[in-house]
Amino acid sequence: xxxxxxxxxxxxxxxxxxxxxxxxxxxxxxxxxxxxxxxxxxxxxxxxxxxxxxxxxxxxxxxxxxxxxxxxxxxxxxxxxxxxxxxxxxxxxxxxxxxxxxxxxxxxxxxxxxxxxx
Amino acid sequence: xxxxxxxxxxxxxxxxxxxxxxxxxxxxxxxxxxxxxxxxxxxxxxxxxxxxxxxxxxxxxxxxxxxxxxxxxxxxxxxxxxxxxxxxxxxxxxxxxxxxxxxxxxxxxxxxxxxxx
Numbered sequence: 001x002x003x004x005x006x007x008x009x010x011x012x013x014x015x016x017x018x019x020x021x022x023x024x025x026x027x028x029x030x031x032x033x034x035x036x037x038x039x040x041x042x043x044x045x046x047x048x049x050x051x052x053x054x055x056x057x058x059x060x061x062x063x064x065x066x067x068x069x070x071x072x073x074x075x076x077x078x079x080x081x082x083x084x085x086x087x088x089x090x091x092x093x094x095x096x097x098x099x100x101x102x103x104x105x106x107x108x109x110x111x112x113x114x115x116x117x118x
Numbered sequence: 119x120x121x122x123x124x125x126x127x128x129x130x131x132x133x134x135x136x137x138x139x140x141x142x143x144x145x146x147x148x149x150x151x152x153x154x155x156x157x158x159x160x161x162x163x164x165x166x167x168x169x170x171x172x173x174x175x176x177x178x179x180x181x182x183x184x185x186x187x188x189x190x191x192x193x194x195x196x197x198x199x200x201x202x203x204x205x206x207x208x209x210x211x212x213x214x215x216x217x218x219x220x221x222x223x224x225x226x227x228x229x230x231x232x233x234x235x
Contacts (some may be wrong), residue, residue: 009158033221045208045226052221091160095215095222103215105151105176106224108160 002027004092004109011114013082020067021077021112023092031097034075035106036066039089048090051075082116089113120144124209124227131199131234139194139230141209147225148214150192154178154205155229161208167192168214199234206231 003026013019025034036048051059051066059066067076079086092109125140143150151166153176163176167186181203183195192211196203210224 004160006160035223043206043229045210045224047223047225050221050223093161097215103149103222105149105163105166106161106210107163108153110158110160 002029002032002094002096002104002107004094004107006092006109006112008112009110011112012117013079013114014117015084016081018078018080019082019114021079021090021092021114023075023077023109025073025075025092025094027073027094027096029096029098033095033097034066034068035093035095036064036075036077037091037093038086039091039111040085041088045091049077079114084116084118087114087116122209122211122225122227124207124230126230127228129230129232131196131232133199133201133234135199137196137199139196139207139209139232141192141194141227142190143192143209143211143225144190145211145225146189147211148189149222149224150186150209150211151176151224152182152184152192152194153208153210154203155208156205164194164207196232201234204232204234 005024032053034051038046049061049064063080065078089111093106122143152164153161165184167173207230209227212222212224
């Protein structure tokens with residue numbers, strides 16, 4: 001079974017500072033992908049960034065980067081130069097590829113509520 | 119460019135009532151799934167489908183039924199609503215991965231806030 005753990009229920013960061021949101025995962029599968037989603041107070045789920053288990057470089061998307069440490073099974077999200085609009089719930093999720101040629105559905109962590117302070 | 123459309127956005131049910139949450143996508147995605155979101159628990163998978171005519175149970179399937187007669191639609195039925203089913207429900211869709219490339223982001227609907235009294 002797959003499991004995602006986010007140990008920070010809430011985080012605060014000062015505007016323009018960088019912040020790291022932790023995510024650890026557990027799977028015995030070799031092929032998997034890690035995703036981060038943002039959920040603002042309006043409720044929609046917004047895809048931020050993806051990292052594949054075989055990707056040698058850490059993924060980056062604008063101000064978002066993923067600090068992928070495969071041996072430690074961690075996939076932390078780094079947000080640089082925080083903005084007030086970054087205040088939201090952030091979810092880490094994982095999808096594994098199974099040998100039958102398909103993939104499992106996304107498994108989510110419990111989320112981290114980020115508050116950016118002016 | 120609708121993406122994933124969920125209806126209704128809000129619903130209040132009495133215990134024991136049944137209802138169907140609708141989900142439709144216009145992106146020709148093979149994968150569709152239903153999640154429920156509860157405080158402190160993230161999103162938990164209820165049921166999913168990897169193509170028309172194929173459905174399977176997720177982590178928390180009890181009390182829910184699904185069917186997938188077309189690629190576009192994936193309704194979720196609550197058979198006899200219970201207060202424990204008070205939650206926010208999300209429908210999501212994605213392409214099926216090409217081989218082991220799992221970079222297939224899930225697109226989510228706007229969610230349905232369901233209250234069972």
